[in-house]
Amino acid sequence: MKKNRPIPWLRVAVHIIGWLPLALLIVYFFTNTLTVNPIQDIEQRLGRIALYFLVATLAVTPIYTVSGWGAVLPRRRALGLYTFFYAGLHILVFLGLDYAFNFPQIIPLLFGKIHLLAGVLAFSLLLPLAVTSFDYFIRRMGRNWKRLHWLIYPSGLVVILHYAWSLKGNLFTLQGNIIQPLIWGLVILVLLILRLSPLRRWISSARRKVCGLH
Amino acid sequence: MERKLRDGAIPTSEITPYSSYLSRRDFLKAAGIVSASAFLAACGMNSSAGPSAGIGGPTSEPIRGSGTPTPSAPVPDNAQGLLTDELGNPLNTLDQITHYNNYYEFSTAKDAVASLSQDLKTSPWSVQVGGLVQNPKTYGIEDLLKFQQIERIYRLRCVEAWSMVIPWTGFELADLLQDVQPMASARYVRFVTLADKSQMPGESDPTYPWPYDEGLRLDEAMHRLTIIATGMYGQSLPNQDGAPLRLVVPWKYGFKSIKAIVKIELTEKQPETFWNNISAREYGFYSNVNPNVDHPRWSQATERRIGELGRRQTLMFNGYYDEVASLYTGLDLRANY
Numbered sequence: 001m002k003k004n005r006p007i008p009w010l011r012v013a014v015h016i017i018g019w020l021p022l023a024l025l026i027v028y029f030f031t032n033t034l035t036v037n038p039i040q041d042i043e044q045r046l047g048r049i050a051l052y053f054l055v056a057t058l059a060v061t062p063i064y065t066v067s068g069w070g071a072v073l074p075r076r077r078a079l080g081l082y083t084f085f086y087a088g089l090h091i092l093v094f095l096g097l098d099y100a101f102n103f104p105q106i107i108p109l110l111f112g113k114i115h116l117l118a119g120v121l122a123f124s125l126l127l128p129l130a131v132t133s134f135d136y137f138i139r140r141m142g143r144n145w146k147r148l149h150w151l152i153y154p155s156g157l158v159v160i161l162h163y164a165w166s167l168k169g170n171l172f173t174l175q176g177n178i179i180q181p182l183i184w185g186l187v188i189l190v191l192l193i194l195r196l197s198p199l200r201r202w203i204s205s206a207r208r209k210v211c212g213l214h
Numbered sequence: 215m216e217r218k219l220r221d222g223a224i225p226t227s228e229i230t231p232y233s234s235y236l237s238r239r240d241f242l243k244a245a246g247i248v249s250a251s252a253f254l255a256a257c258g259m260n261s262s263a264g265p266s267a268g269i270g271g272p273t274s275e276p277i278r279g280s281g282t283p284t285p286s287a288p289v290p291d292n293a294q295g296l297l298t299d300e301l302g303n304p305l306n307t308l309d310q311i312t313h314y315n316n317y318y319e320f321s322t323a324k325d326a327v328a329s330l331s332q333d334l335k336t337s338p339w340s341v342q343v344g345g346l347v348q349n350p351k352t353y354g355i356e357d358l359l360k361f362q363q364i365e366r367i368y369r370l371r372c373v374e375a376w377s378m379v380i381p382w383t384g385f386e387l388a389d390l391l392q393d394v395q396p397m398a399s400a401r402y403v404r405f406v407t408l409a410d411k412s413q414m415p416g417e418s419d420p421t422y423p424w425p426y427d428e429g430l431r432l433d434e435a436m437h438r439l440t441i442i443a444t445g446m447y448g449q450s451l452p453n454q455d456g457a458p459l460r461l462v463v464p465w466k467y468g469f470k471s472i473k474a475i476v477k478i479e480l481t482e483k484q485p486e487t488f489w490n491n492i493s494a495r496e497y498g499f500y501s502n503v504n505p506n507v508d509h510p511r512w513s514q515a516t517e518r519r520i521g522e523l524g525r526r527q528t529l530m531f532n533g534y535y536d537e538v539a540s541l542y543t544g545l546d547l548r549a550n551y
Contacts, residue, residue: 036310036313036520100524109513113511113513168373168489170492173493174421175423177318
């Protein structure tokens, strides 16, 4: 008789969360709840969803550092790939639905408009991470894999600029529509600070003391 | 006096298709049919349709008639694009116009404004008109009915690169300004929106310089295309579209057309304006629709007409070039964006 494997709840949860936004988007589309300008709404929703997954990906290690919950660590890869998936859909909607793959029109936009340039840059930084996310590369690349995947931080910060610059606000004078990008930018900064080695070691040892381990 | 103020502002051709000969009921009925044709356009079936309706295009009918609608013209028979602007573009539907609103006093989410604005108290309402005028006045909404009531089908082009075609009702701003008699020193007109956090939740957001204010050069304000709208689609103006009265300047980006006006002031100096205060490099005082001058962060060359899938080329001065270009003779439109 086969031994019953425990259901990997966390893993299942991550995949449900991963597909839920797309499922909702499809439901919204067919129930006409995507405003009267659905292309723009889909485009912007996909961008925000990608950002949320990016933040979730960045949160995995700090969550482990603070809580010592080791089960979250293997889930980081799936979260990272969902980030890439939604970022890719976001770009595909921009290129295909919004601009009908009209590249003579799109190319000058991509390189002439700073918010689009930031978006292109952020996605280009995510691309090698997605490609090298398989076990094969993790084994092959050794220490370099970690170095390469550090790129998620600059990508996160550039995404915030992309977000802020696409809205009608001024990030530098803090005027206009900037609350959302500002909040998410601060979240990414905090997650980044929590990764700094000295702080991370200090938090880990403090946690061990509090929990009475070691 | 009137002629003098209007000199140079009178377009040579009649740009507005007057639906005013339709009775209100016919107007609404026709509008309902247009909804169907806009739906067809949304499905991409009508995308190349040119001017198809009898009432589009220039007409020789004088704009300031006796004040009574002329009932003679029959309602055109073809259902598709029955009501269009003078370029043959079908009207957007009432549903589209009332559920996609940039109105940050209520919300930055365009689809949330409709419900959040329902409790705005638009009656009683008064508008203070003063500053450099001989005859400052405070008008109640009912006082505004004394101005020649008009219907205008205008394109509205948002700075965010989407657009609509909207049938407004209201009166020409010039009529109101003539009523208060601008002094010779008056060069600009400043408009201010209601400031009331209890009714306009968005005004509690401290990152914006409330209240919303806007401005025009006096000759722009006196131009015959510049109107104060008090209604839309033959009914009173919905709250989310700027009730009880708003400015409509069809050749400028939508944010110039300030909503829920409580104050109009004639000034000598160029007034400060809301978006210009937030980011002067991005939102100039003029903000004329211009496909050749990009917003620093995004292109203005194309736009999406709400209800359509593809993008359209944006027209110079939003298609009102013949009527308004003379206002800007000798002005560098790149420097004065």
